[in-house]
Amino acid sequence: MKAAVLEGIDRLVVKEVPDYEVKEGEVLLRVRACAVCGSDLRIMHAGNPRVHFPQIIGHEIAGEVVAVGAGVTKFQVGDLVAVGADVPCGECFWCQNGMGTNCAINYAIGYQFPGGFAEYLLLNKLTVIQGAVHRIPQSLSFDEAALAEPLACAINGLEMAHLGVGDTLLIIGAGPIGCMMIEMGRHMGATTIIVAQRSPQRLEMAKHFGADYYFLSDEHLEEAIREVTDGEGADVIMVTCASPEAQEVSLRLARHRARINFFGGLPKGSRDISISSNLVHYKECTILGSHGSLPRHHRKALQVMERGMVHPANYITHRFPLTEIHEAFRVAESHQGLKVVVNP
Ligand SMILES: [Zn+2]
Numbered sequence: 001m002k003a004a005v006l007e008g009i010d011r012l013v014v015k016e017v018p019d020y021e022v023k024e025g026e027v028l029l030r031v032r033a034c035a036v037c038g039s040d041l042r043i044m045h046a047g048n049p050r051v052h053f054p055q056i057i058g059h060e061i062a063g064e065v066v067a068v069g070a071g072v073t074k075f076q077v078g079d080l081v082a083v084g085a086d087v088p089c090g091e092c093f094w095c096q097n098g099m100g101t102n103c104a105i106n107y108a109i110g111y112q113f114p115g116g117f118a119e120y121l122l123l124n125k126l127t128v129i130q131g132a133v134h135r136i137p138q139s140l141s142f143d144e145a146a147l148a149e150p151l152a153c154a155i156n157g158l159e160m161a162h163l164g165v166g167d168t169l170l171i172i173g174a175g176p177i178g179c180m181m182i183e184m185g186r187h188m189g190a191t192t193i194i195v196a197q198r199s200p201q202r203l204e205m206a207k208h209f210g211a212d213y214y215f216l217s218d219e220h221l222e223e224a225i226r227e228v229t230d231g232e233g234a235d236v237i238m239v240t241c242a243s244p245e246a247q248e249v250s251l252r253l254a255r256h257r258a259r260i261n262f263f264g265g266l267p268k269g270s271r272d273i274s275i276s277s278n279l280v281h282y283k284e285c286t287i288l289g290s291h292g293s294l295p296r297h298h299r300k301a302l303q304v305m306e307r308g309m310v311h312p313a314n315y316i317t318h319r320f321p322l323t324e325i326h327e328a329f330r331v332a333e334s335h336q337g338l339k340v341v342v343n344p
C-alpha cells in the first residue's frame, strides 16, 4: 500500500510499504479521510517521545472496514467508521476509573500505533476493544466524520471547565478547535462568547461561527474584554493557542470563580509562565488543563455533528491526495485555511 512515512525529523516520504496482515481481533480500514492536526506538524518538526521513526502519523481518521480478523463481532466489512486518536489501555488505575485521557501508557493512533496518512489503517485488538471507533452517521461524509477527533477534544475541554448555562466563554486562539468551541460552547449554555486571536486572517475566518465578540489579541485586549463583560471578565476561558503570554493574560481576564483551561500545550523549551497567585486566591479561580479525549467524547462528537449542532463542512478549507501531503502540511502550517484533509 501507499503511505506517507515519517522517517525522521522533517523527513516525510510517500512510498510503497508492505500491506497489513489482519490477525485475530483486528480490523482493516481503507482510509478515506485523514485531517491534518497541529500536532502532526509538531511531530514532523520536533518529534515526540511517543513516536518512533519510521512511523505513519495522522490521527483524525474516517474510512471503510474492508477486512475483519477472527473473533471480531463489533464491526463487519462495509461498515463506515470514524476513528479517534487516543486508545485507553483499559488496565491501568486511570483507565479502570474512567479517566483514560490520563492513561499511564497513553497509546494513540499516529503515535505508538501507525496512523491514517496511508491507504489502509490496521486497528489492532486493543483499539478495536478500547479505542474510539464509531460508525459514521449517514448524513456525514468521510471528511466531516474525520473531524470528530478534534471535536471530541474540544468537548472534553469544555466539560472539564464546567461550562454551563449563562456563562461568558472566552476563547483565546481561533484555530479549528477554537471555532469548534464557539459552536459547542453555545449549545452547552454560554450566553456570551468572546474570541481573541492574534492573526487578523484567522480572526476573520472565525467570524463565520457565531461568537458575540471578536477581538485581536493585542495591547487593547484586556480593556476590550472588560468593556463587554461589565468589567467582570469571563466565567470560562479556553486557551487553545500554544502561547505562554496567552496563558498569563487569561488570568487577568477571569471573573471570580472562573475556570481557565490551558487546552493548548506549550512547545518543548517554552518559558514557564508567571501569574499573580493572589488573583487565583481572591477570585477563587480554577486553573486546569485538558488534553485528548475519551471514546465517549468521540461518539458524542459524531452525534452533535449529525444533529447539525456543529457544522464540520464549514471547517474544511482544503483537500489533497496522499501524494500531495507535503503541500497539505504546508497549507495547514500557513494558517491560510482551517482544516486540511488528506484523502489517501
Ligand atoms: Zn488532532
Ligand SMILES: [Zn+2]
Pocket: 088, 089, 090, 091, 092, 093, 094, 095, 096, 100, 102, 103, 104, 105, 106
Ligand atoms: Zn490506561
